[in-house]
Amino acid sequence: MAALAASGAAAADQEPPLATFKSSVELVPISAVVRDRRGRIVTTLTAADFEILDKGERRSILDFQTDQASPITIAVLVDTSGSMKVGAKLAFARDVLKRLAADLQDGRDEVSLFTFDSALHEQQPFTVHPASLQGALDGADPFGVTSLYDAIAETARRLGDRPAARRAVVVITDGLDTSSALTAPEVSGLASSIDAPVYIVATVPPIDYALQADRAASGAPRFSADLRDLAMWTGGELLWVTAPEEAGAVRRIVTELRHQYLITIEPAAEQEWRPIDVRVRDRRMTVRARSGYFGTRAGASR
Numbered sequence: 001m002a003a004l005a006a007s008g009a010a011a012a013d014q015e016p017p018l019a020t021f022k023s024s025v026e027l028v029p030i031s032a033v034v035r036d037r038r039g040r041i042v043t044t045l046t047a048a049d050f051e052i053l054d055k056g057e058r059r060s061i062l063d064f065q066t067d068q069a070s071p072i073t074i075a076v077l078v079d080t081s082g083s084m085k086v087g088a089k090l091a092f093a094r095d096v097l098k099r100l101a102a103d104l105q106d107g108r109d110e111v112s113l114f115t116f117d118s119a120l121h122e123q124q125p126f127t128v129h130p131a132s133l134q135g136a137l138d139g140a141d142p143f144g145v146t147s148l149y150d151a152i153a154e155t156a157r158r159l160g161d162r163p164a165a166r167r168a169v170v171v172i173t174d175g176l177d178t179s180s181a182l183t184a185p186e187v188s189g190l191a192s193s194i195d196a197p198v199y200i201v202a203t204v205p206p207i208d209y210a211l212q213a214d215r216a217a218s219g220a221p222r223f224s225a226d227l228r229d230l231a232m233w234t235g236g237e238l239l240w241v242t243a244p245e246e247a248g249a250v251r252r253i254v255t256e257l258r259h260q261y262l263i264t265i266e267p268a269a270e271q272e273w274r275p276i277d278v279r280v281r282d283r284r285m286t287v288r289a290r291s292g293y294f295g296t297r298a299g300a301s302r
Contacts, residue, residue, distance in 0.1 A: 027062065028267045029165065029195045031235065031260040032278050032289040041259050042285055043068075052265055053277040063264035065165075072257045073110040073126070073164035076100065077155045078137060079173035081117040081146035084203075086174075088244075092203035093172045094137050095247035100170065103254040104130040110164060116151035117144035118179060126162065148173060149180035152198060152230070153187045160194035166257045168236065169198045170250070174208070175227055184226060188233035189273065192290040197236035199253050200227045206242045233291040270295040 030052070034042040047064035076097060084090050097113075104111055106129055113124035113136050123136050148171075155169050169191065191198050202209070228238045237256075239249050268274050271294075278289040 026267070028265045028276075028293050030263040030265065030276070030278060030289050031166065031195055031197065032263060032287050033235070033256045033260055034280055034285050034287050037284050037286075041255065043259050045261065045280060047263075049280050049282070050261070050263065051279040051281065052263065053279070054265065054268060055274050055276075057268075059265040059276075061263055062266060063262075065262040067262075068258050070166060071105070071108045071110065071164055072254070073159065073162045073167040074100070074104070074112075074253075074257075075126075075155050075159040075167075075169050076111060076113050076133070077120075077151055077169060077171045077173075078113065078115045078140075079117075079146065079148065079171075080115040080121075080137075080140045080142050081144050081176075081178075082142055083146060083174055083176045083178075085142040087205050089174050089203050089205075090137070090140060090142060092241050092244065092247065095244050096172050096201050096203060096241055096250050097133055097137060099247045100250045100253070101130040101133045103251055106130060110162065112158075114151070114155050114158075115140065116147060117142075118147050120151045120154045145179040146177050147180045148175075148177035148227075149182045149184060149187045149230075151180075153182050153190050156187070156191040156194060156196050156198070159196050165262050166260055167196055168253065168257055169196055170201060170253060171198060172201045172203055174204050175200070175202050184230040185233075188230045188291065191230075191234040192292055193294050195290050195293075196234065197288075197290070198231050198234040199236040199250075200231045200238045201241055201250060202227075202238065203241045209240050209242045232288070235289045235291075237288070267293065268295050 036042055047061045052059040078093050110126050110128050111130050112126040113133055115121045115123055124132055159167055159169055231238045241247055273292055274295055275292040278287045280287055
């Protein structure tokens with residue numbers, strides 16, 4: 001079975017994430033990454049270059065920051081369920097973790113490490129010493145079922161308690177979920193509500209990637225959301241690692257976090273999920289940002 005097997009409608013046709021998780025907000029922070037048509041990060045825009053639509057209504061930008069020197073916080077989540085025992089998946093995961101930690105600044109950037117199977121396990125609390133992650137997976141022995149979506153949700157909640165404006169969840173997995181209670185839209189709603197992009201790093205054999213690519217190229221129909229949708233809805237991205245030399249691709253994640261535009265708008269008062277659309281006036285550029293937030297007076301509930 002191909003990892004990340006798609007079984008949902010195209011992401012562009014999906015409904016917004018379900019408003020399952022709700023929390024009050026006074027201001028709405030939006031972290032946005034902009035790329036030009038060649039895929040290069042654009043770092044020279046001003047607030048006047050952006051348009052923010054909140055459920056179709058234009059919103060004024062209250063604050064706009066581009067400080068690339070500010071620290072970042074990453075919660076790394078590694079799949080150690082039974083499916084990761086197959087082939088070199090866990091070895092790929094170790095390589096990705098090593099490359100990611102190497103790009104973080106000691107004493108400034110913050111990182112934590114969680115693993116999961118049927119439950120979430122904290123391996124390294126948040127620390128400003130990324131080298132602490134070296135060797136953290138050496139004793140891992142993959143076992144058990146996979147509660148991938150549930151683990152992402154709980155990791156996002158813990159990340160939400162951190163003060164950094166530039167933050168993300170990085171998930172290293174083969175993409176198979178066998179036992180979660182939550183769905184991709186529900187997890188996306190939670191991560192979007194705290195402005196935490198979710199980056200999915202799929203560590204899979206080349207044949208699994210080829211099967212997924214062939215399916216996407218064929219235009220085969222999908223009938224529910226998957227990890228690619230979850231990443232997109234939160235402003236993150238799906239990356240593939242099919243060989244050790246590809247682990248360096250995760251440098252893209254840290255680079256994006258350091259070059260985010262940090263935008264703040266005033267929230268709507270309605271107690272509902274509010275889809276937002278972040279655009280730049282130059283339509284040749286593309287923007288990735290959270291897909292929405294919960295209205296001001298929404299009470300904490302599930």
